[in-house]
Amino acid sequence: MPSIDISDVTKRYGTDTALEGLDLTVERGEIYGFLGPNGAGKSTTINLVLDFIRPTSGEVRVFDLDAQANALAIRKRTGILPEGVEPYDRLTGRQHVSFAIESKGADDDPDDLIERVGLSADAADKKAGGYSKGMTQRLMLATALVGEPDLLILDEPSTGLDPNGARRMREIIREENDRGATVFFSSHVLGQVEAVCDRIGILRDGHLIAEDTIDGLRDTMPDQTRLRVTLDRVPDDSTAALEAVESIDGVSSVTPEGRTLVVACADRAKTTVLHTIEDYDVTVEDFTTDESSLEDLFVAYTSDATPAEVAR
Amino acid sequence: MSAIIVAKKDFRDAVRSRVLLALTGLFALFSVGGAFLASRLSALFEEGGAESTLDLILALQTPASFLVPIIALFVGYGAIAGERESGSLAFLLGLPHRRRDVVLGKVLGRTGVVAVSILVGFTVGLLGLVAFVGSVSLVDYVAFTLITVLFGFVYVCLGVGLSAMTRSTTRAAVGAVGLVVVFWFAWSVLAQALLFAIEGELLPETIPGWFIAMNAVPPDAAYGSAIAAVLGAGQFTASSAYETQGLIDGGVPIVAKPWFGFVLLALWALVPLAIGLWRFDRVDL
Structure with missing residues (x-):
């Protein structure tokens, strides 16, 4: 009961x-x-x-x-x-x-x-x-x-x-x-x-x-990674660049922070993300990745990303 | 049982209010003032001596009929709405109390508070009477005190009833002030206006029964009637002035009879309380 x-x-x-x-x-x-x-x-x-x-x-x-x-x-x-x-x-x-x-x-x-x-x-x-x-x-x-x-x-x-x-x-x-x-x-x-x-x-x-x-919630996004990509400059067509990154299969959210782009994505999508950004005539100066914490998961669930996007 | 537990706690909480202390002090002051006035007047008229009911009523009814409503409404208007505003209602209702237990407990607890205030005021008034007048009939005094506590209970019900109908103490306070304005001024003005509209003059030769009845309805008039019924002093009812001069068309209507004062007091207590209970039971907190 x-x-x-x-x-x-x-x-x-x-x-x-x-x-x-x-x-x-x-x-x-x-x-x-x-x-x-x-x-x-x-x-x-x-x-x-x-x-x-x-x-x-x-x-x-x-x-x-x-x-x-x-x-x-x-x-x-x-x-x-x-x-x-x-x-x-x-x-x-x-x-x-x-x-x-x-x-x-x-x-x-x-x-x-x-x-x-x-x-x-x-x-x-x-x-x-x-x-x-x-x-x-x-x-x-x-x-x-x-x-x-x-x-x-x-x-x-x-x-x-x-x-x-x-x-x-x-x-x-x-x-x-x-x-x-x-x-x-x-x-x-x-x-x-x-x-x-x-x-x-x-x-x-x-x-x-x-x-x-x-644990179950952790498992729903087992290979989730957060990628921080620092560029030499903001791309000329930044909107198009953002949309291109967002549309990559495996990417759940993209947040620009000045010259840095924070991308939550599946492990397998990492290289695609980097290549896509470079297509917009910018140079990747630095990038870091970290495993998603439960906190990220919570933020992803409760911020603007829809559950479907998070689970992808 | 639950209502009693709430009442006890509520009494302990509300009786510590500083404003209540001030109002009680004011009440005691008015009672002594009334006692002094009564001693002067009875000396002036030399009627009935020191133990006359007139002294008692002059001394105590006048301050009571003004200050008891104010004290009771002050004590009552925030009882429920105030707890909703502050958030303490969530604590109270989180414990196993029904909403109606909370409302009834509030009425009992706050009536207790008002009763304490009345007892303090009247005890001081009694001492004043003994000092100025000489002696007072204790039976009349006790009866008078009990009816005044009943009168306080009526206004506590009005106040708590109002408080249970709204989530804002501001609105409850406006309602309480509104009640005072209606009962003390608007009601008699309306009755007078109706009399003029129907009879065509402000002071017709014979007063119609409905006018007498209407003036007997407010709780303050009902309090006077109830005192008259118990103390056998008919001159303090709303209709007495007309009645003694035989000016009432068709005799005193039942509504204006002294004993009916108790019926009216009961209605003034229970109807607003019932509406408040009904509303509070259904509302989202």
């Missing part, structure tokens, strides 16, 4: 489409990283799962329950760290955690949770209105952990955290997962997801454009 099952969900705001026919499944017990640039629809998806908003069409199920009809039953078993959440200015950190414990009917010790997320006891006694973004994230994580939830939903959890805080966050995600919790978390930074996730899905413009394990 999947923990989250989103099928054919469309969400429109007036004439704006935030999500279009989204299908997404998070299996029980996995850590699922939900990636995409800001504005891709990640928070919309999470808000649908939490029943903060309702789909225009399609179905959202959590623990095999309808997200809207059974919102209460779902939230009893779910820990949530919403994006951009603000604490109550006039309540202390500890009061927030105690309130979450009372709300969930759990029997956690607030001090244990506060210590676990790395919030000092002193800070927990202060009013949350004076908290930094990082302290707020820690506090909200503490409230999300209340009652050993079966599902943790974390929207951009590393926002405002220093490297120590981000590491602590990853450790907690792993610990919770080891305990048996399913973790679904979103980020616009690949590095945070790469380190902990079993599977990642990449969202762009309201579409899930890739979904696989990290």
